[in-house]
Amino acid sequence: MxxxxxxxxxxxxxxxxxxxxxxxxxxxxxxxxxxxxxxxxxxxxxxxxxxxxxxxxxxxxxxxxxxxxxxxxxxxxxxxxxxxxxxxxxxxxxxxxxxxxxxxxxxxxxxxxxxxxxxxxxxxxxxxxxxxxxxxxxxxxxxxxxxxxxxxxxxxxxxxxxxxxxxxxxxxxxxxxxxxxxxxxxxxxxxxxxxxxxxxxxxxxxxxxxxxxxxxxxxxxxxxxxxGGKAPAIVGPDFSIKTAAERIMWVKMLNAGQICTNIDYVFIPEGKVDEFAAHCKRLFAERFPDINANDYTAIIDQRSYERLQGTLEDARAKGATLVNLSEGQTPNAQARKFPPHLVLNPTADMILSQREIFGPILPVRTYKDQMEVARYINSHDRPLAIYPFTNDKELQRFYISRVMSGGVSVNEALLHVGQHDLPFGGVGPSGMGHxxxxxxxxxxxxLRPVFYQGPFSAIQMLFQPPYAGRAMKILNLMIRWKT
The missing domain is CATH 3.40.605.10 (Aldehyde Dehydrogenase; Chain A, domain 1)
Structure with a gap:
């Protein structure tokens, strides 16, 4: 056969x-x-x-x-x-x-x-x-x-x-x-x-x-x-825009954004985008006065550098407003020092809305209420992390309950990964296992289950046919004990 x-x-x-x-x-x-x-x-x-x-x-x-x-x-x-x-x-x-x-x-x-x-x-x-x-x-x-x-x-x-x-x-x-x-x-x-x-x-x-x-x-x-995946940060209406910008910029610039748990995009309450962008520009100028210095990490290879350039040009061509955070500096393209950008007014047809960015580009979205945010995130693949910034305990619980992700850092980004008594892992398209x-x-x-039988095996009393007599009576009695 x-x-x-x-x-x-x-x-x-x-x-x-x-x-x-x-x-x-x-x-x-x-x-x-x-x-x-x-x-x-x-x-x-x-x-x-x-x-x-x-x-x-x-x-x-x-x-x-x-x-x-x-x-x-x-x-x-x-x-x-x-x-x-x-x-x-x-x-x-x-x-x-x-x-x-x-x-x-x-x-x-x-x-x-x-x-x-x-x-x-x-x-x-x-x-x-x-x-x-x-x-x-x-x-x-x-x-x-x-x-x-x-x-x-x-x-x-x-x-x-x-x-x-x-x-x-x-x-x-x-x-x-x-x-x-x-x-x-x-x-x-x-x-x-x-x-x-x-x-x-x-x-x-x-x-x-x-x-x-x-x-x-x-x-x-x-x-x-x-x-990995597209991990969002959400700045709550109660949270300081200045503090949010400081913490978000720190992690977004770390390794030039080349981190699977990095913030891929951020939700800012309507009317606060200009304030957020101004803080981001100030922070980058203070922290990285020379984009070509060693403190600012290079993009890993030329293909990735060109991919990020193409992502920005695609967003520009489709109507987004680009904010160059290194304005006034001259990046060294040969050294692959990619200038960080905010992208305002991103739309669904842009490459940066569809793929993980993995670089120093941060789309900024606005919102009116928390359900709008939850619906948007839940309509896409489950991310490796979410980052709610709010001191409102109920709002923290809302995002943790309503939006599934691999992990969560509240009022910070990324740091849950470094906690040694917490598991790390994704869910759905962002991964499996911990x-x-x-x-x-x-x-x-x-994790091997082992059963050790004692000197006397009472269960053997059930395993002696014919079952119609004593065995059935004992089994019916055991079932009644369990109800």
Missing amino acids: NAPTTPYLDLPQIPAEFQQCFDTQRAAYLEHPEPTLAERRQDLLNLSRMLKENREALVAAINADYGSRSEFETLFAEFFVVLETIKDSSKNLKKWMKPQRRHIDMLTYPGASNRVIPQPLGVVGIIVPWNFPLNLTFSPLAAIFAAGNRAMVKMSENSRHLALLLAQISPKYFPEDKLKFFEDGGGRGPAFSSIPFDHLLFTGSGTTGRAVMANAARNLTPVTLEL YHAIEGFNTFSK
């Missing part, structure tokens, strides 16, 4: 170096499937050492990949956040690893007990984007190693200097059967996502995320997807 045909036979050819590493890590996992608490803490310590002992080289590599990346932003958003994550994971690891007692019905199962035991999955794959390459590598690794796993990491094609450095220094801290880094290039991404990992984490665009998930599905590999905190440990663990 012929085997049934399947449409899933066109898996990409897996390169030999991928396959060899996967086989090595899988064999090591099978040989030692459950690292001890001490071994896991040592892995976390080695992650921390790897960052601290190579700080200057890592900062330089990221700067080389960007062309110009603010050192402060690299140290704050990559080193500081990751080191805090590692420290928090090590501190809580003993508690996370402890088997959980679960309730059991002692009338039905006298003398028995239930436990949930977190155990390592095995070999985890990570596909890392270019925008925060250390953060989005080492934060997941903290959860992956805390859960007792091994990891293969594929870096972005835009992170070539960093990928080479990590591949070079990693063996000083971890054997290949524990951790290995790979460069991208030559179309190897689809092949990496086709490896039969025990779990696969991808951070990137929704389009690529769908392809990654399709490849993983062919091996029934579970995935965690962090995909990591950070105990949720990250659980994501990369098999």
Whole structure:
């Protein structure tokens, strides 16, 4: 009899170096499937050492990949956040690893007990984007190693200097059967996502995320997807426009706006747009008096720079008012220092209304009432985050209740991502699954349910045919107890 045909036979050819590493890590996992608490803490310590002992080289590599990346932003958003994550994971690891007692019905199962035991999955794959390459590598690794796993990491094609450095220094801290880094290039991404990992984490665009998930599905590999989207900020009628501008501008200029959880557009109450724009212009002039200085990060590559230019020109051609926040300065196009802009009066047919902007362009929308805002956001894909700015507790609850998103920061933007006891993840088109905190440990663990039978098995009294006699009477009695 012929085997049934399947449409899933066109898996990409897996390169030999991928396959060899996967086989090595899988064999090591099978040989030692459950690292001890001490071994896991040592892995976390080695992650921390790897960052601290190579700080200057890592900062330089990221700067080389960007062309110009603010050192402060690299140290704050990559080193500081990751080191805090590692420290928090090590501190809580003993508690996370402890088997959980679960309730059991002692009338039905006298003398028995239930436990949930977190155990390592095995070999985890990570596909890392270019925008925060250390953060989005080492934060997941903290959860992956805390859960007792091994990891293969594929870096972005835009992170070539960093990928080479990590591949070079990693063996000083971890054997290949524990951790290995790979460069991208030559179309190897689809092949990496086709490896039969025990779990696969991808951070990137929704389009690529769908392809990654399709490849993983062919091996029934579970995935965690962090995909971004169009995250809105909403300035409430009670909130200071000046304060809102200060906090929104800080995050919108961070990494030149190249952040998946960045503010993609902002809602301002009618009649307050001019005030908001004036504050934004003043703030940029104060904080970035020279757009070409190192404090202002470059756009990652020429294609992205041209995409942002095209996005602005499309908005201008379709009637938007553009406010150049760096007016009076002369950006260096060759260095890809993109001038930040507000876009007033955006319309639905503009590119910036349809796609994630991922750069220093901020569309400004006006509104009359909160339902108008909720209806607009809910008519589009669920975002990775929302950012309500209001001191009105009822209005805060309204947006949290009425508008679903991956996460929320109230009266700030982005900072929920850096809270080590909060999970991070998307919902719907903005992603699936969580990591950070105990949720990250659980994501990369098999929460294995275990039933322990006691010396006497009362339930066996039911499993003795014929059932019409004693077994049926006992079952009917048990059912009556439950009602």
